[in-house]
Ligand SMILES: Nc1ncnc2c1ncn2[C@@H]1O[C@H](COP(=O)(O)OP(=O)(O)OP(=O)(O)O)[C@@H](O)[C@H]1O
């Protein structure tokens with residue numbers, strides 16, 4: 001109650017000189033505005049990094065074939081095909097931290113529909129669990145392919161939004177046949193949109209088909225054609241390689257009903273999903289031990305595969321934005337301190353100016369602590385008002401940044417709370433000395449002050 | 451027990467290396483309900499004495515008993531409490547808060563009183579006080595919008611808002627013309643006779659002093675030979 005009254009007294013005192021009050025608190029305004037804008041923009045970018053990573057599959061673990069070194073010559077990543085579909089099954093069976101897993105075959109080919117053509121950035125051959133692994137089970141149209149499709153290497157596929165837009169231009173692609181390297185594939189589903197990932201790759205520019213279809217129907221078994229990673233052993237180019245339109249390959253495409261011997265095929269990658277992001281390290285070590293055992297690697301022998309996950313990338317990217325945000329926050333806090341010194345300066349002037357008022361208040365019975373409280377509250381009110389203006393300015397600033405620079409921005413209640421607490425603290429810390437000086441005045445000296 | 455009792459009050463001000471003695475062993479007794487006029491030449495130490503009486507200043511030596519309590523040994527907070535509850539002080543230069551309404555000026559001492567009153571109650575009391583002094587239509591005026599006499603009446607209202615038994619006035623009419631002075635002095639007289647408030651008033655003007663029942667002369671920091679108009683008993687004297 002008493003505090004409330006003192007508050008009104010403080011407001012009245014500040015209202016006597018609004019221009020000066022505004023100038024006094026300008027430092028706080030700028031400081032708080034900077035803090036708010038920094039925190040909102042910083043949070044916005046780290047949030048967008050997080051969502052873009054989780055759109056790439058936050059819990060995902062990628063297993064690639066490793067390097068092989070023969071007589072001291074390294075052939076680079078993927079130079080041997082060490083991964084087989086059976087590895088996938090073993091991982092799913094023996095690693096409790098892995099929720100689901102899919103083999104992955106990558107290809108690059110031209111798609112043709114009617115008179116239009118398009119070369120998507122990704123053509124993936126995978127098992128029916130792919131969408132589950134990628135956390136992408138929601139289709140915008142149609143149905144996913146099934147285990148049966150994989151087993152029988154059915155020529156069916158799912159398309160990403162970009163391909164649908166490029167090839168079909170508004171038409172529904174469901175049930176249509178597109179030609180992939182002249183092999184007809186029936187479109188059975190359209191993936192939901194995922195947008196660009198954090199390195200700017202369009203994740204919707206994708207075709208997903210049963211891996212068996214991609215591997216055996218699309219281009220025979222020549223891996224150099226289908227796979228991005230070239231195998232030294234199969235680097236001799238077949239005519240089909242040079243003239244993809246006449247895709248005949250070494251093994252002609254089997255009839256769509258026959259079950260394929262998939263046991264001994266090589267795959268480009270294994271994509272696994274951990275049960276949770278916390279389980280990723282466990283999942284990685286379990287996968288490593290399963291693969292080492294299956295590949296009969298002796299202790300001490302290097303892995304013939306590589307395991308990657310997104311957490312590393314997430315860590316690096318978040319660390320970078322956090323560092324930038326923190327640096328800018330430091331600058332903002334320095335400006336708050338400078339603002340605080342400004343407050344102290346003006347409060348000292350104000351105390352000197354109002355010496356007679358202080359003397360008078362003491363003469364009618366104000367105790368030292370009443371005077372202290374009055375001036376302290378005045379500076380806190382000044383700082384909080386500055387903080388409030390700063391919050392509005394900072395928030396407005398970050399909205400402008402969002403509007404015109406299209407930067408991701410996230411309002412952060414924490415930042416607002418921090419700003420309020422910080423400006424009140426600045427008010428107390430830098431208002432204390434002037435207020436203490438005022439409270440220590442001798443009533444009679446203060447009354448006599450000219 | 452007297453209301454006010456000064457025993458050998460001394461006040462020295464340090465000047466350069468030495469010090470100047472402004473009050474020299476002042477002893478003085480004032481009874482409840484007295485109306486005392488303090489007179490003396492300029493520089494004789496009247497204001498100094500008033501400030502000590504009003505608990506605004508401390509004497510260098512001596513004792514000051516107010517209503518049975520020794521004041522010089524009190525802490526700053528206790529003296530603030532005394533100023534707030536027990537004493538009213540009226541200054542020659544009014545000392546109102548600038549850019550603050552008459553009502554708020556009068557309310558100010560209430561906000562430092564221990565008893566927490568509601569804002570309305572404070573306003574009501576201050577308003578009643580101002581009304582009593584003929585300022586019913588000046589509540590929202592700032593000091594700069596009031597005449598000297600009105601300002602001094604606001605100051606008196608402020609001094610009396612906590613209903614103190616004693617009122618000190620250091621040359622309250624010094625800045626007023628004779629007609630307004632008369633008004634203010636009549637007000638003091640009324641307060642003294644009707645409410646029994648003890649009044650101690652400093653003045654240069656013998657005519658003003660005539661309003662009081664008792665006149666004390668100060669010369670060079672000492673109580674001079676007393677004059678007793680109206681036959682009041684002699685109580686103050688040099689080194690009583
Ligand atoms: N703070 C101070 N430091 C030094 N000397 C002081 C101080 N205050 C007052 N004096 C001296 O004390 C003496 C008495 O001063 P005081 O103000 O009490 O006089 P006064 O009787 O009120 O005079 P006036 O009628 O002009 O108001 C003066 O000589 C003055 O110079």
Ligand SMILES: [Mg+2]
Nearest residue numbers: 496497498620
């Ligand atoms: Mg004087």
